[in-house]
Amino acid sequence: MTVDLTTKFTDFKILKNEPLAHYSWTKTGGPADFLAFPETNAQVEALVQIAQEQDLPVTVLGNASNLIVRDGGIRGLTIILTAMNQITVDGTQVNAQAGAAYIATTQVAQQAGLTGLEFAAGIPGSIGGGVFMNAGAYGGETAYVLAAATVLTQAGTIEVWSHDQLDFGYRHSAIQDQHAIVLAATFQLRPGVKALIQQEMDHLNYLRKSKQPLEYPSCGSVFKRPRGHFAGKLIHEAGLQGYRAGGAEVSKKHAGFIVNVDHATATDYLHVIHHVQATVAAQTGIKLEPEVRIIGAQ
Incomplete structure (x- = not known):
């Protein structure tokens, strides 16, 4: 790195070589070179400007819920915006x-x-x-x-x-x-x-809790809905529920979810995703496209 961003900004938190597994909902992901938590629009502007001047790539995250960060982590500057929450x-x-x-x-x-x-x-x-x-x-x-x-x-x-x-x-x-x-x-x-x-919100949350594997870390719904089909139904009919690589598993409760059942890595997640895609394509001719955002270095 040509600049240490931790010395450029002192009025908000910047961490160096910080594991993104601490922030992702899957509990997986390698380190960010620099991880910043700006609190204002002006701080975001300043971060991006300094990064551009130093030719550092910039990655922006929110709650990191529908996201997989590869085990190699993210080069350059990663910005998490959760401190901007008004x-x-x-x-x-x-x-x-x-x-x-x-x-x-x-x-x-x-x-x-x-x-x-x-x-x-x-x-x-x-x-x-x-x-x-x-x-x-x-x-x-x-x-x-x-x-x-x-x-x-x-x-x-x-x-x-x-x-x-x-x-x-x-x-x-x-x-x-x-x-x-x-x-x-x-x-x-x-x-x-x-x-x-409130009644409608409670009803939808009941449906979510009863159908989705909220008891495990996950990245939410993994695949986009194919035209005329439901990804979860295709995965279920392919017999893939319970398929596992390392600590990542196709949920037995909802086939559209991949859950971290035992200290999974991002590589485990990606193995399961690729296997599901290949199996469903072989059986139905339908290519499942990830809804989850997959970023970072191998």
Whole structure:
């Protein structure tokens, strides 16, 4: 490294050679060369600028819930935004910083008597991650309720992008294509009845708990939904539930999940993913595409 970022910034936390297994929901992942936890937009700007000047690659993470970091770790600067977690309400709009938990944001909306975010009551990711991948569940999607997002562009400017500029698709947004960084999001919701909103959130969380293997570390739903099919059903019908490599296993409770049952590594996870893809393709001709984001060095 040409610069030690830990000496460049003293007003917030930067760690060196920090294992990302400490932060990922799978409990796997190699070290980040530098790992920063900025608390303001200005700090994110400064970090990115210094990294660019030093030719350091920049990787941005939120809650690291729908993510696999390879065992080789991440070179350059990794930014985790969870310290930027303020959530406010303005009329029928909820404004959340990128590092705010999606679950916490739904709870703030419920307390304000605003409906529209119930679908996300159990999504474990951050707001930034939710915008980045158009996170959704139970028939709802981020795109349905997002009015605008504040982003740091690749050119280094902070801009507010409208819903249309974000070009949402299934598990897709323009953030991915244009390599921007989400700093905050504004949700346009509707007035509702607090008790009914909570009732729907409780119902969806019951469904999630009863169907998903929440008792183990995992990266959530691993594969995108193939057109006309369900990934979990295809995996189940292929007889893959319980298939294991190292400590990573196709969940016996929900075939769409791969769980860390015994000190799994990221390499274990990737072995299971590749085996599932190959088996389903051989039996059905359908290629399962990962929904989980896979990053880092081998």
